[in-house]
Amino acid sequence: MEFTAKRVVIAAAVAGVAVVAVGATVMATAADPVSPEVxxxxxxxxxxxxxxxxxxxxxxxxxxxxxxxxxxxxxxxxxxxxxxxxxxxxxxxxxxxxxxxxxxxxxxxxxxxxxxxxxxxxxxxxxxxxxxxxxxxxxxxxxxxx
CATH class of the missing domain: 2.60.40 (Immunoglobulin-like)
Structure with missing residues (x-):
């Protein structure tokens, strides 16, 4: 597989979206730190x-x-x-x-x-x-x- 500029840019964009999604999940958890009652x-x-x-x-x-x-x-x-x-x-x-x-x-x-x-x-x-x-x-x- 040959690395072209286009493939590098697409891979970087996909990695960036994944990082933002994980960060949003962590922030949502931190915003509501009390676990639900069981x-x-x-x-x-x-x-x-x-x-x-x-x-x-x-x-x-x-x-x-x-x-x-x-x-x-x-x-x-x-x-x-x-x-x-x-x-x-x-x-x-x-x-x-x-x-x-x-x-x-x-x-x-x-x-x-x-x-x-x-x-x-x-x-x-x-x-x-x-x-x-x-x-x-x-x-x-x-x-x-x-």
Whole structure:
């Protein structure tokens, strides 16, 4: 196959369109960083009504329970640990609306996953997997136990 100026220009144009399409997908994802709520069929763990349940993998996971102003609580959870948060729905007059997660010991590290706080009486059950370099967090909303 002979490379002519016309073929080079067409190949460059096709590559440019592909880069723009991928960039638009990434920007659309960044514009709406909170994952949609997923409702699980199994009930929450007994004895932990209204609490968030966070299970970590092979790395430290920092959980940020925040209100609409970005205020709230952050908790670093060690590897291979399950932590129940009594402040999932807020405390006092503050009502949390989102749970955000960052990986590693830097509590101010980049957010790797966000999930909406479920309605009162329901809990978020979140599990971290993957590695600190490529973390994966999955959450489900669970109904009250019993």
């Amino acid at each position: 409702t699980g069929a199994t009930p929450a763990d007994a004895g932990h009504p209204g609490e968030g349940k966070y299970t970590t993998g092979d790395y430290v996971l920092t959980v940020h329970e925040l209100d609409d102003d970005g205020e709230g609580t952050s908790t670093a959870i060690g590897p291979h640990t399950t932590y129940y948060s009594k402040t999932l729905h807020g405390n006092g007059t503050r009502r949390h609306t989102v749970v955000k997660f960052s990986a590693g010991t830097d509590g101010d590290g980049p957010i790797v996953f966000s999930y909406p706080v479920p309605a009162p009486g329901r809990v978020a059950d979140c599990v971290a997997a993957g590695t600190e370099a490529a973390p994966q967090v999955r959450c489900e909303t669970r109904l009250p136990a019993g």
